[in-house]
Amino acid sequence: MAEIIQFEKKFINKTIKKHFFGDQLECEILFTVIKYLFLWMPEHKKDTQDRMEALRPEVRIRDLFENDSESFLNAYLNLIEYWELAVDQSNALPVESELDHFETVEDLCLFLEGRILEKKYKKN
Numbered sequence: 001m002a003e004i005i006q007f008e009k010k011f012i013n014k015t016i017k018k019h020f021f022g023d024q025l026e027c028e029i030l031f032t033v034i035k036y037l038f039l040w041m042p043e044h045k046k047d048t049q050d051r052m053e054a055l056r057p058e059v060r061i062r063d064l065f066e067n068d069s070e071s072f073l074n075a076y077l078n079l080i081e082y083w084e085l086a087v088d089q090s091n092a093l094p095v096e097s098e099l100d101h102f103e104t105v106e107d108l109c110l111f112l113e114g115r116i117l118e119k120k121y122k123k124n
Contacts, residue, residue, distance in 0.1 A: 032082055061103070
C-alpha cells in the first residue's frame, strides 16, 4: 500500500511540475544551479536583499564566488552528483583554473544541459 501512495505522490508532483513548467529541462537545470551556487556562495552575499540578483544567468562566476575556486568546485561537484553525471574527461575541471572554465552562470547551465542530454541519449 505504501508503494502505491509513493507512486501516486511522485505522479502528482510530476504532473504539477509539467503543468507549471512544461517539460523544460532548462528550468530544472537553472533551479538546481541556483540552489547549489547559493549554497556555496560567500555568506555575506546571501544576507543581502539582492541575493537573487547575484544569481542572474549573466553574472560572472568568478565575481559571484570572489575568486574562491574551492567553493565553486564544491557547488560544481554537487551539481554533477545531483544530475548523476560521471566525472570524466568531458566534465572534469582544470586544476587551479576552475573559475576560468565557465564565464557565467548561463555557461554552467548550458554545459550541464549538454551533458545531461548526452547521458540521456546514450541510455536510449
